[in-house]
Amino acid sequence: MQAIILSGGYGTRLKPITYTRQKSLLPILNKPMVAHIIEKLPHEVNRVVLAANYRSDQLEEYFKNNDFGMDIIVSMEDTPLGTAGAVKNASQYIDDTFFVLNSDIISSIDLQALLDFHRETKGLGTISLWPVENVSEFGVVALEDDGKITKFVEKPKKEDAPSNLINAGAYCLEQEVLDYIEKGKMVSMEKEIFPRIIADDKGFHGLQFEGYWMDVGRPSSYIDAHKMLMDKKGVKMWQGEHCILSGRFIYSCIGNKAIIGSSDLVDTIVYDEVTIGDDCRITSSIIGANCKIGADCVIENCVIGDREIIKPGTRLRDESVWTKPLPEGYPHQQIGNAVQK
Numbered sequence: 001m002q003a004i005i006l007s008g009g010y011g012t013r014l015k016p017i018t019y020t021r022q023k024s025l026l027p028i029l030n031k032p033m034v035a036h037i038i039e040k041l042p043h044e045v046n047r048v049v050l051a052a053n054y055r056s057d058q059l060e061e062y063f064k065n066n067d068f069g070m071d072i073i074v075s076m077e078d079t080p081l082g083t084a085g086a087v088k089n090a091s092q093y094i095d096d097t098f099f100v101l102n103s104d105i106i107s108s109i110d111l112q113a114l115l116d117f118h119r120e121t122k123g124l125g126t127i128s129l130w131p132v133e134n135v136s137e138f139g140v141v142a143l144e145d146d147g148k149i150t151k152f153v154e155k156p157k158k159e160d161a162p163s164n165l166i167n168a169g170a171y172c173l174e175q176e177v178l179d180y181i182e183k184g185k186m187v188s189m190e191k192e193i194f195p196r197i198i199a200d201d202k203g204f205h206g207l208q209f210e211g212y213w214m215d216v217g218r219p220s221s222y223i224d225a226h227k228m229l230m231d232k233k234g235v236k237m238w239q240g241e242h243c244i245l246s247g248r249f250i251y252s253c254i255g256n257k258a259i260i261g262s263s264d265l266v267d268t269i270v271y272d273e274v275t276i277g278d279d280c281r282i283t284s285s286i287i288g289a290n291c292k293i294g295a296d297c298v299i300e301n302c303v304i305g306d307r308e309i310i311k312p313g314t315r316l317r318d319e320s321v322w323t324k325p326l327p328e329g330y331p332h333q334q335i336g337n338a339v340q341k
């Protein structure tokens with residue numbers, strides 16, 4: 001059985017961290033998010049196809065050096081083809097029922113239960129569902145008692161939402177779904193393909209799961225995902241290898257080879273090989289790899305790109321820090337799934 005992991009998003013909401021890094025390789029507790037997803041796949045899955053474009057070379061490199069005991073293929077798109085176009089582009093690697101998984105979700109979805117329910121209902125597609133309050137950022141379904149989905153509305157206004165159950169970003173699909181997707185075009189699974197399968201009454205179901213779910217698409221949710229996983233592990237900080245740390249850390253995750261002086265870090269993610277001086281206070285921030293932060297800085301709600309240097313005594317609030325040119329191939333604005341305000 002195969003699983004396609006959608007890894008082709010630029011992650012513009014997480015820039016500048018994603019300028020230099022393939023989004024699905026962003027670390028969560030110092031391990032790439034894509035690795036968290038692969039580890040949860042049912043045993044039946046023996047091939048993973050990573051549908052990618054920007055910085056796909058980083059995925060090739062990562063999987064060359066890390067063996068997950070299964071066939072792992074990077075399927076390249078020359079330009080982003082959207083969530084369905086990317087699946088069509090990878091269709092040569094599919095010969096059975098298959099999973100499609102967003103790479104930026106941290107959750108307790110039981111993929112085996114999703115597969116079992118999909119086989120039971122014998123439909124074309126089964127998607128995982130999660131209840132939320134802020135439905136307007138997600139795809140929302142109308143669901144019958146037997147799990148049949150009768151409506152799928154992408155990012156509706158709260159008053160137009162048919163329920164509070166959203167698409168949780170994990171699908172189990174039959175090969176026939178590939179016939180719905182035009183080749184080589186930008187096609188959205190959520191906006192175009194799911195509504196058409198429902199209209200054709202080909203069997204489209206949803207399964208709600210229990211536990212936790214987090215879309216790691218923006219800096220605040222990326223930080224929240226770390227906090228949630230730390231809570232689950234009963235710890236207040238997480239640190240990599242070969243660090244020299246003298247600070248106080250609350251809900252903060254520190255990468256490998258970091259050197260941090262006598263400073264306070266709260267709700268903060270620090271990547272590898274970062275140096276932070278004494279007497280800093282850093283809250284709700286993400287600090288990219290190889291950054292150097294001088295003493296006596298106050299940094300609040302910021303995302304600092306790789307290799308940035310912050311002078312001693314600097315005050316930063318609600319800022320993205322990137323002093324170099326925009327990397328080639330990275331879009332100037334969010335494409336695809338923007339939320340209508």
Ligand code: GTP
Pocket residue numbers: 006007008009010011012013014023051052053077079080081082083086101102103104217334335336337338
């Ligand atoms: P933003 O730019 O911040 O909106 O992030 P994003 O580009 O990752 O978009 P979004 O979070 O909506 O994407 C949901 C999932 O689909 C993520 O796993 C993305 O990697 C993936 N994805 C989105 N668009 C494409 C695409 O065109 N091709 C591929 N292969 N994957 C995509």
